[in-house]
Amino acid sequence: xxxxxxxxxxxxxxxxxxxxxxxxxxxxxxxxxxxxxxxxxxxxxxxxxxxxxxxxxxxxxxxxxxxxxxxxxxxxxxxxxxxxxxxxxxxxxxxxxxxxxxxxxxxxxxxxxxxxxxxxxxxxxxxxxxxxxxxxxxxxxxxxxxxxxxxxxxxxxxxxxxxxxxxxxxxxxxxxxxxxxxxxxxxxxxxxxxxxxxxxxxxxxxxxxxxxxxxxxxxxxxxxxxxxxxxxxxxxxxxxxxxxxxxxxxxxxxxxxxxxxxxxxxxxx
Amino acid sequence: xxxxxxxxxxxxxxxxxxxxxxxxxxxxxxxxxxxxxxxxxxxxxxxxxxxxxxxxxxxxxxxxxxxxxxxxxxxxxxxxxxxxxxxxxxxxxxxxxxxxxxxxxxxxxxxxxxxxxxxxxxxxxxxxxxxxxxxxxxxxxxxxxxxxxxxxxxxxxxxxxxxxxxxxxxxxxxxxxxxxxxxxxxxxxxxxxxxxxxxxxxxxxxxxxxxxxxxxxxxxxxxxxxxxxxxxxxxxxxxxxxxxxxxxxxxxxxxxxxxxxxxxxxxxxxxxxxxxxxxxxxxxxxxxxxxxxxxxxxxxxxxxxxxxxx
Numbered sequence: 001x002x003x004x005x006x007x008x009x010x011x012x013x014x015x016x017x018x019x020x021x022x023x024x025x026x027x028x029x030x031x032x033x034x035x036x037x038x039x040x041x042x043x044x045x046x047x048x049x050x051x052x053x054x055x056x057x058x059x060x061x062x063x064x065x066x067x068x069x070x071x072x073x074x075x076x077x078x079x080x081x082x083x084x085x086x087x088x089x090x091x092x093x094x095x096x097x098x099x100x101x102x103x104x105x106x107x108x109x110x111x112x113x114x115x116x117x118x119x120x121x122x123x124x125x126x127x128x129x130x131x132x133x134x135x136x137x138x139x140x141x142x143x144x145x146x147x148x149x150x151x152x153x154x155x156x157x158x159x160x161x162x163x164x165x166x167x168x169x170x171x172x173x174x175x176x177x178x179x180x181x182x183x184x185x186x187x188x189x190x191x192x193x194x195x196x197x198x199x200x201x202x203x204x205x206x207x208x209x210x211x212x213x214x215x216x217x218x219x220x221x222x223x224x225x226x227x228x229x230x231x232x233x234x235x236x237x238x239x240x241x242x243x244x245x246x247x248x249x250x251x252x253x254x255x256x257x258x259x260x261x262x263x264x265x266x267x268x269x
Numbered sequence: 270x271x272x273x274x275x276x277x278x279x280x281x282x283x284x285x286x287x288x289x290x291x292x293x294x295x296x297x298x299x300x301x302x303x304x305x306x307x308x309x310x311x312x313x314x315x316x317x318x319x320x321x322x323x324x325x326x327x328x329x330x331x332x333x334x335x336x337x338x339x340x341x342x343x344x345x346x347x348x349x350x351x352x353x354x355x356x357x358x359x360x361x362x363x364x365x366x367x368x369x370x371x372x373x374x375x376x377x378x379x380x381x382x383x384x385x386x387x388x389x390x391x392x393x394x395x396x397x398x399x400x401x402x403x404x405x406x407x408x409x410x411x412x413x414x415x416x417x418x419x420x421x422x423x424x425x426x427x428x429x430x431x432x433x434x435x436x437x438x439x440x441x442x443x444x445x446x447x448x449x450x451x452x453x454x455x456x457x458x459x460x461x462x463x464x465x466x467x468x469x470x471x472x473x474x475x476x477x478x479x480x481x482x483x484x485x486x487x488x489x490x491x492x493x494x495x496x497x498x499x500x501x502x503x504x505x506x507x508x509x510x511x512x513x514x515x516x517x518x519x520x521x522x523x524x525x526x527x528x529x530x531x532x533x534x535x536x537x538x539x540x541x542x543x544x545x546x547x548x549x550x551x552x553x554x555x556x557x558x559x560x561x562x563x564x565x566x567x568x569x570x571x572x573x574x575x576x577x578x579x
Contacts, residue, residue, distance in 0.1 A: 254393070
């Protein structure tokens with residue numbers, strides 16, 4: 001028994017080292033003074049300074065944030081409505097099609113989503129003249145479409161675990177449907193909606209493939225810019241950018257975990 | 270009672286109306302694109318904008334009006350290149366999935382056996398990289414694997430090697446990249462399953478004289494099969510169409526369908542063939558996808574039944 005746990009512990013330690021050492025090396029090398037990424041030239045913040053001076057990167061980051069904010073918000077509204085309908089409407093016409101359409105993006109190769117949406121935009125602009133040019137709007141539409149699937153999954157699992165007795169009680173007491181919805185249902189599913197929104201936001205900020213297809217010449221998102229730079233190899237300023245992102249995201253995730261911790265069920269392990 | 274039913278109906282009516290917009294959205298931006306991609310896969314390539322012939326030729330009369338060709342699909346079958354690429358993608362995705370399982374299972378098993386407090390901490394460690402950009406995590410490996418990268422420098426410094434090893438721009442780096450990026454997708458469903466396993470079963474088996482490995486292979490492993498299936502599908506399905514990992518870490522001889530599709534589209538600009546490749550890739554993925562949706566539906570039904578009890 002003892003020997004087996006030692007073996008297991010080694011495997012687990014190896015697994016975590018495997019997950020974190022690459023990120024650690026990026027962080028360390030972002031402070032490297034040398035332009036040659038692999039040689040240590042002493043501690044320096046020069047790549048962070050050059051990051052702040054790089055207007056292309058800043059503009060791309062701003063565009064990505066705008067797209068992520070809008071697409072995550074719309075995806076959360078749409079995804080919640082779909083989750084509510086699938087959970088509360090029982091059988092209705094077109095339910096199977098809706099289920100299929102909203103779960104498929106979870107397993108669809110991004111490259112196919114990208115190509116097919118580009119074809120749609122080209123066909124539409126031929127038929128009705130919209131969209132005239134591709135860019136931030138078409139990327140936002142694409143991101144809403146695939147991230148609402150994730151929101152639906154998250155909100156649906158919350159809804160199916162919660163039952164309807166509170167809402168029924170409120171209605172029995174004479175609550176109007178919309179009032180009940182905003183006073184009872186929304187607060188109950190709010191944590192799931194927030195997780196869904198964060199997931200949609202992250203997915204949007206992370207997407208290279210779909211954005212590359214549906215974007216036009218004018219719009220370059222941050223991941224598209226990073227991708228085109230790192231295709232040529234390692235660059236020190238991307239190390240600095242990666243470090244900023246890694247630290248920001250880690251701080252956010254750890255804070256969120258700490259905020260939700262006390263409410264956890266205390267089950268004996 | 271009647272009033273309550275009416276109230277209920279009123280709310281449902283409201284929800285039905287609210288659903289119209291997301292429903293239309295999905296029809297237009299999810300379903301319609303697939304019909305179009307299918308349509309283009311049946312067209313001839315043209316040197317024009319857009320570079321394919323129209324399916325419905327409005328100028329023609331009668332039967333001539335609908336123009337369909339299977340040439341693009343025939344091309345895929347005749348051209349050995351695409352057969353090799355499809356097989357190679359399936360192989361790369363399948364081996365990576367197995368490697369993920371071998372590495373992920375012990376970790377999920379270990380986490381599931383900890384106290385709740387430690388469990389949350391360990392899970393956070395698995396989930397955290399998932400929130401950090403996929404692209405940047407793949408990028409991190411370039412600096413490690415390069416000819417003059419961290420690993421080679423370290424091995425040279427130790428004196429274990431005289432010359433840098435070829436660690437990047439080959440299939441090895443692609444396997445590494447896929448296992449690294451998709452490991453959380455394997456661990457989380459495995460953990461969700463292993464956490465629910467009844468430990469009494471282990472004690473019973475042990476009391477009856479089973480050895481540790483017997484308990485594992487006869488009790489734990491069969492019971493965790495749903496988690497294994499879910500984890501494997503969550504790795505295999507996206508891995509097969511992966512583009513970023515082979516583009517950044519693979520060599521020119523790394524054949525993956527996602528990359529071939531990108532090149533066919535952006536470099537050759539042969540949209541009908543790219544569409545046909547997409548349709549074939551979807552057909553390959555249909556079975557695993559349906560399997561996944563069935564498993565998902567079962568989990569949902571289970572959760573709903575549980576919710577009903579509570």
